[in-house]
Amino acid sequence: MEALVDISRLQFAFTALIHFLFVPLTLGLSLILVVMESLYVKTGQQIYKDMTKFWGKLFAINFAMGVVTGLTMEFQFGTNWAYYSHYVGDIFGVPLAIEGMMAFFLESTFIGLFFFGWDKLSKRKHLMVTVLVALGSNLSALWILIANGWMQHPVGTVFNPETMRMELDSFSALLFNPVAQVKFLHTLSAGYLTGAAFVLAISAWYLLKGRDIEFAKRSFAVAAAVGSVVSVTVIMLGDESGYHVAEFQPEKMAAIEAIWETEEAPAPLTLAGVIDENAGETHMKIEIPYVLGLIATRSLDKEVAGIKNLVEINEQRVRSGLQAYKYLAVMRDKEATEAERAIFIEHVNDLGYALLLKKYVKNPMQASEENIQQAARDTIPKVAPMFWTFRVMVAVGSALALLMFYSLFTVMRGTAWNKRWLMRAAFWAIPLPFIGVEVGWFVAEFGRQPWTVYGMLPTHLSTSSLQASDVMGSLIAFVLMYSTLFSVELFLMFKYARLGPSALHTGRYHFETGAVNHA
Amino acid sequence: MLDYESLRLIWWILVAVLLVGYAIMDGFDLGVGTLLPFVAKTDIERRVLINAIGPTWDGNQVWLVLGAGAIFAAWPAIYATAFSGMYVAMLVVLFALFLRPVGFDYRSKIESPIWRTTWDYALFLGGMVPAVVIGVAYGNFLQGVPFHFDETFRSFYTGGFIDLLNPFALLAGFVSLSMLVMHGATFLLIKTEGVIQFRALKASRIAALTTIVLFSVAGFWIANGIEGFRIVSVIDYQAPSTPFAKEVIMEVGAWMNNFHQHPWMWIAPLLGIAGAVIVLLLGHKKPGFSWIASGASVTGIAGTAGLAMFPFILPSSTHPSQSLLMWDATSSQHTLWLMLIAAAIFMPIILAYTAWVFRVLRGKVTEEQIRDNEHTAY
Numbered sequence: 001m002e003a004l005v006d007i008s009r010l011q012f013a014f015t016a017l018i019h020f021l022f023v024p025l026t027l028g029l030s031l032i033l034v035v036m037e038s039l040y041v042k043t044g045q046q047i048y049k050d051m052t053k054f055w056g057k058l059f060a061i062n063f064a065m066g067v068v069t070g071l072t073m074e075f076q077f078g079t080n081w082a083y084y085s086h087y088v089g090d091i092f093g094v095p096l097a098i099e100g101m102m103a104f105f106l107e108s109t110f111i112g113l114f115f116f117g118w119d120k121l122s123k124r125k126h127l128m129v130t131v132l133v134a135l136g137s138n139l140s141a142l143w144i145l146i147a148n149g150w151m152q153h154p155v156g157t158v159f160n161p162e163t164m165r166m167e168l169d170s171f172s173a174l175l176f177n178p179v180a181q182v183k184f185l186h187t188l189s190a191g192y193l194t195g196a197a198f199v200l201a202i203s204a205w206y207l208l209k210g211r212d213i214e215f216a217k218r219s220f221a222v223a224a225a226v227g228s229v230v231s232v233t234v235i236m237l238g239d240e241s242g243y244h245v246a247e248f249q250p251e252k253m254a255a256i257e258a259i260w261e262t263e264e265a266p267a268p269l270t271l272a273g274v275i276d277e278n279a280g281e282t283h284m285k286i287e288i289p290y291v292l293g294l295i296a297t298r299s300l301d302k303e304v305a306g307i308k309n310l311v312e313i314n315e316q317r318v319r320s321g322l323q324a325y326k327y328l329a330v331m332r333d334k335e336a337t338e339a340e341r342a343i344f345i346e347h348v349n350d351l352g353y354a355l356l357l358k359k360y361v362k363n364p365m366q367a368s369e370e371n372i373q374q375a376a377r378d379t380i381p382k383v384a385p386m387f388w389t390f391r392v393m394v395a396v397g398s399a400l401a402l403l404m405f406y407s408l409f410t411v412m413r414g415t416a417w418n419k420r421w422l423m424r425a426a427f428w429a430i431p432l433p434f435i436g437v438e439v440g441w442f443v444a445e446f447g448r449q450p451w452t453v454y455g456m457l458p459t460h461l462s463t464s465s466l467q468a469s470d471v472m473g474s475l476i477a478f479v480l481m482y483s484t485l486f487s488v489e490l491f492l493m494f495k496y497a498r499l500g501p502s503a504l505h506t507g508r509y510h511f512e513t514g515a516v517n518h519a
Numbered sequence: 520m521l522d523y524e525s526l527r528l529i530w531w532i533l534v535a536v537l538l539v540g541y542a543i544m545d546g547f548d549l550g551v552g553t554l555l556p557f558v559a560k561t562d563i564e565r566r567v568l569i570n571a572i573g574p575t576w577d578g579n580q581v582w583l584v585l586g587a588g589a590i591f592a593a594w595p596a597i598y599a600t601a602f603s604g605m606y607v608a609m610l611v612v613l614f615a616l617f618l619r620p621v622g623f624d625y626r627s628k629i630e631s632p633i634w635r636t637t638w639d640y641a642l643f644l645g646g647m648v649p650a651v652v653i654g655v656a657y658g659n660f661l662q663g664v665p666f667h668f669d670e671t672f673r674s675f676y677t678g679g680f681i682d683l684l685n686p687f688a689l690l691a692g693f694v695s696l697s698m699l700v701m702h703g704a705t706f707l708l709i710k711t712e713g714v715i716q717f718r719a720l721k722a723s724r725i726a727a728l729t730t731i732v733l734f735s736v737a738g739f740w741i742a743n744g745i746e747g748f749r750i751v752s753v754i755d756y757q758a759p760s761t762p763f764a765k766e767v768i769m770e771v772g773a774w775m776n777n778f779h780q781h782p783w784m785w786i787a788p789l790l791g792i793a794g795a796v797i798v799l800l801l802g803h804k805k806p807g808f809s810w811i812a813s814g815a816s817v818t819g820i821a822g823t824a825g826l827a828m829f830p831f832i833l834p835s836s837t838h839p840s841q842s843l844l845m846w847d848a849t850s851s852q853h854t855l856w857l858m859l860i861a862a863a864i865f866m867p868i869i870l871a872y873t874a875w876v877f878r879v880l881r882g883k884v885t886e887e888q889i890r891d892n893e894h895t896a897y
Contacts, residue, residue: 060624067577067620071613074587078602079609083673085602089595090850097592097858100585101865106872108581112574113876115895120879160851162759164672165595167851329670464603465675474610481614485621492628505894 003468005460008080011475013445015072017438018482022066024437027141027188028195029059030134034127035222041127050508051219052130053118054501055199058493060115065489067108069482080471084452084462090167091157091174092147099143107136141191142184149180152444153248154453159348161331166456179244183444186237189230190397190440194433196227197400200407202497204426207417211510215501220426221411227404234397239295245447246296249454250305251314251379252447255386257292258282262306266293272391275384280308307380314353315376321354323347325364352456353379359460381449389439389446396436403429524756524846526855530593531829531845533862537589539821541582542699543814544873548576550703550726552619552646553696555639558707558718563886565639566627566896571710571884573623573897578873580619592858596672596760596848597832604666604676605659608652608683615648623897646703647696654695657824658688661774662745663836668762677837687740694733698817701726701798705813708806710884720802723809727798727816734791734820741827747773748834748842760847767839774827784826790819 033052040048074096077085085092110132117126150157156173157166168174200223206216246253253259258270260280269291273282296304305313324347330336331344356375357364367375403426410416448454452462496503502511521529551572559565591598602609618641626638662685665678704723708716741747752766778784794816802809828834834842849855889896 061628064620064624067580068617071584071616074584075602075609075613077591078587078598079606080603082599082603085591085599086595086672086674089591089598090854093588093592093595093598093850094854094858097585097588098861098865100581100588101861101869104584105578105581105865105869109575109578109869109873109876111577113879116574117879118895160759163761163851168854168857171857332670464599464606465673466603466606470606474606477610477614481617485617488621488625492625496628503894 002460004466004471005463007468007471007475008463008466009459011080011471011478012076014475015069015076015478015482016445017441018486019066019069019073020437020441021434022062022069023141024187024191024194024433025062025198026059026066027137027191028193028198029055029062030130030137030195031192032195032199032222032226033059034130034134035226036219037127037130039222041123047215047218050501050504050506051215051222053504054215055219056114057496057503058198058202061489061492061496063111065485068485072478080464080466081452081462082464084457087165087457087462088157088453090165091150091154094168094171094174095143095147095150099140099147103136103139103143105136107133107140110136138188141188145184145187146175146177146180148444149177149183150174151451151453152183152448153177153179153244154456159351159456161328161344162334164332166453179248182237182240182244186234186241187437187440189233189237190433190437192230193227193234193397193400193404194437196223196230196404197429197433199223200227200404200426201428201430204423205497206500208420208423208427212500212502215509217417220407220416224404224407224411224416227400228408231397231401231404235401238394238397242295243298246304249447251307251310252381252386253296254305254307254310255381255383255447256390256443257296257304258383258387259292259304259306260308262303262309265297265303266290266300267296267304268292269295275387277383307383311376311380314379315372317350317353318356318372318375320347321350321352322357322364322367324351325354349455352451352453352458355461356450356458359458378450381447386443386447389442393436393439393443396432396439400429400432400436520852520856521859522757523852523855526852526859527756527846527849529859530849530855533859534586534589534593535822535825537582537586539818541579541586542817542821543702544582545576545579546650546699546817547702547706547810548572548579548619549646549650550699550701551707552642552703553650553700554703554707554719554722555643555646558704558715558722562632562635563889564715565635566889567711567715567884567886568707569623569626569642569897570889571707574880575877576619576623578876580616583616589858589862593850593855594832594843594845594848595850596674596762597843600666600674600676600843601833603674604664604678605656605683606676607680608656612649612652615645615652618642618645627897650696650699651692655683655688655692657695658691659683659685660833661691661741661747661824661828662687663748663769663834663839663842665837666833666835667838667841672762687737687745690733690737690740694730694737694820697726697729697733698795698813698820701730701795702810702813702817705798705802705806705810708802709810712883712885723798723802723813727795727802727813730795730816730820731792731799734788734795738788738823742772742775744771745774746771747775747827748831748839749773749776750830750844754830754844754846756846758847760849760851762841762843762847764847765840765844767834767842769836769839777826777829787819787822787826791816791823792819794819 033056036048037052040052110129113129114133117129155177156170158169160167199219203216203220206212258275268287268289270282271286273285275282292304324344327336327340327344330340354364356378357367357371360371361367416422450458452459502509551568555568559568622638622642622645626635666674666676668674701723704719704726707719746769748767748769750765750767754765794812797812798809830844830846832843832845
């Protein structure tokens with residue numbers, strides 16, 4: 001049972017993390033293509049059309065893998081997380097289905113016309129097609145993050161004992177979930193930043209090589225402009241996100257910041273230290289006074305809850321959940337008395353905490369004191385991985401923001417092109433956004449443990465009734481298949497990025513004009 | 520808000536529309552993929568086939584993604600039970616579908632013949648395997664699959680992958696393959712010319728004939744050999760969704776009951792046969808009409824299976840009374856209502872812009888066009 005849960009999680013993490021390498025780039029490049037093509041339509045200059053087409057080629061190579069790995073996600077809830085699908089499909093299925101209708105259809109139907117419609121459509125109509133593709137990707141992210149936001153902070157739902165599942169109570173609560181809104185904007189900005197850093201890096205490489213200078217300069221400038229604007233929103237919304245985490249997911253916040261004890265307000269921020277998970281403390285801390293209190297509570301007088309404190313609170317919630325669990329069967333069979341019904345309703349919001357006990361005992365009513373304490377301790381995600389991945393994310397985001405601001409500043413002053421070190425820095429920064437989004441995903445989703453739906457459905461109950469060996473087999477198949485396709489994708493991406501705009505065969509660029517390398 | 524019973528019926532129709540929509544819209548892409556090595560011999564011929572569907576296949580595939588999403592939202596218990604129960608089969612379909620997005624986009628980006636031939640076979644598998652396996656899955660639905668629930672509504676599937684490959688299910692797989700090949704071939708009649716069109720015509724005739732024969736055999740088998748399912752208790756159409764509130768028995772020929780009680784339902788199998796007959800007789804004269812006829816045939820065949828099983832979606836062979844119905848495996852009334860509003864808003868918009876895109880991209884794909892656009896065509 002344990003093995004099945006672990007391997008299912010591993011498979012989900014693997015397939016989602018790989019999918020999330022392609023999605024942010026799709027989001028970012030689609031925006032950049034809209035900017036470039038708008039410049040073409042506005043100025044009529046051929047070079048902007050060439051830019052749209054060339055970066056569009058790289059976009060296509062990436063997009064194909066996004067579609068491949070995205071298909072898995074649509075199937076995987078059913079194949080590997082069947083109990084989750086039954087338990088929350090009434091709510092979670094809604095944003096997924098609307099995503100299909102409103103966004104994925106739009107993006108996928110117009111993407112073909114983006115590539116094959118250049119000669120069949122007027123300039124303006126083609127730009128409209130490009131806008132619709134970008135709109136589709138953006139709306140897609142919106143609905144997926146509404147779904148994910150609900151897993152983090154499940155609003156607008158009630159438990160129905162007769163159908164043994166969560167049911168949708170308020171669509172507007174689901175839609176306007178503050179966690180979802182902030183996550184959407186934060187993730188979207190991170191995607192835009194990824195696209196900008198990608199174009200910036202490859203353009204810098206052409207500049208270093210002294211190839212297709214005019215093309216590269218303009219691409220670099222567009223990327224720096226887009227990147228600077230979205231850097232601001234990534235950071236602002238990252239901060240907003242932190243505020244919501246502190247409010248709605250205090251366990252996650254405590255793990256991210258390694259807050260073992262509730263400290264006097266305003267709490268200090270630990271920059272770095274040696275995490276000792278067993279002793280429940282951090283050695284050799286480097287602290288900045290006041291800062292955490294300000295970020296997490298936006299005040300000087302509110303406390304930030306510590307892990308030990310949260311475990312005590314959650315132990316009470318486990319006990320409270322058991323009160324609801326006790327009457328679950330009679331509620332389901334509609335045989336509860338008025339008194340039993342009242343107790344059930346009073347405690348039903350803690351039912352999920354009682355379900356945590358199922359990891360240790362078949363029937364939670366027979367749980368020992370030790371089991372209850374263990375279940376309460378389980379509500380805190382592992383501290384060290386959370387602490388460090390979060391810091392990597394913040395460092396990467398800040399570094400990229402600096403790079404973007406400085407690039408834009410020097411482009412505007414006309415001095416960027418002489419700074420070879422800046423070009424080198426821009427080029428070598430290409431892995432940064434990908435590292436940033438991957439660790440960002442990890443912080444959000446690993447930090448949700450031990451739940452699939454925060455406070456309501458434990459991860460270890462959410463899987464399908466499969467054999468661990470089945471899932472091991474599929475995990476191996478996924479690793480082999482994705483590695484093969486990813487290698488092919490990278491091979492083509494490198495080939496076309498090296499080729500540069502000469503890949504368009506217009507006769508105007510480096511490898512076709514026989515220009516010498518004048519760097 | 521509409522009453523629960525009507526919403527449940529409407530959602531059965533809507534899911535049927537989405538799945539038939541997939542069979543019609545992406546069905547011909549799967550068919551063309553299957554035909555790729557047979558109808559097109561040289562590199563340029565293959566590029567004609569690939570570019571005939573290249574710009575639109577991605578949008579078409581969304582019918583499947585949306586179908587899965589709609590089943591998740593409207594019938595969560597079915598999404599959970601069917602997808603996890605048929606684990607290996609679902610993954611086989613998924614892995615085959617992986618080959619298409621990359622196949623279309625990457626194949627012609629490198630000139631090496633080995634590279635291109637490899638992708639051609641990948642595209643062939645990406646078309647053929649889903650066409651067969653989806654049919655096999657449906658063949659198993661018709662016979663019932665071994666699953667049951669515990670008191671927390673967790674589903675347990677007690678069969679294996681090999682059990683899915685029984686004779687009737689394989690027959691259903693071939694019905695599905697032949698009808699989609701027919702549908703792909705008629706699409707090629709519209710989009711190609713010359714020798715490719717000629718080969719496509721031959722393929723459409725062979726496939727149409729095979730479809731007629733295999734579909735008839737399957738129908739005869741259903742009526743006389745396969746145990747269908749029948750509800751013997753009273754169903755409360757308004758009750759909360761639970762698989763424990765009814766009694767079901769299995770008996771040979773039970774899938775014919777709906778046709779006996781509602782003779783209008785014979786329209787579906789008749790459409791299935793008539794469409795294929797038209798393809799057989801008129802394909803060479805009227806390609807467009809022929810494609811519509813094969814689409815009608817696909818609709819009729821899928822519709823026959825759906826109507827025969829109504830109101831069953833996923834019957835259980837080991838615990839027939841826990842079979843999942845379109846009455847007792849749905850989401851809440853609230854969710855069905857919301858989703859209906861969303862579908863009413865978005866489906867017409869989707870149909871409108873899909874039609875516009877096909878109109879912009881109308882016209883035949885020729886070898887000359889491919890040569891002129893060597894670096895931009897797929």
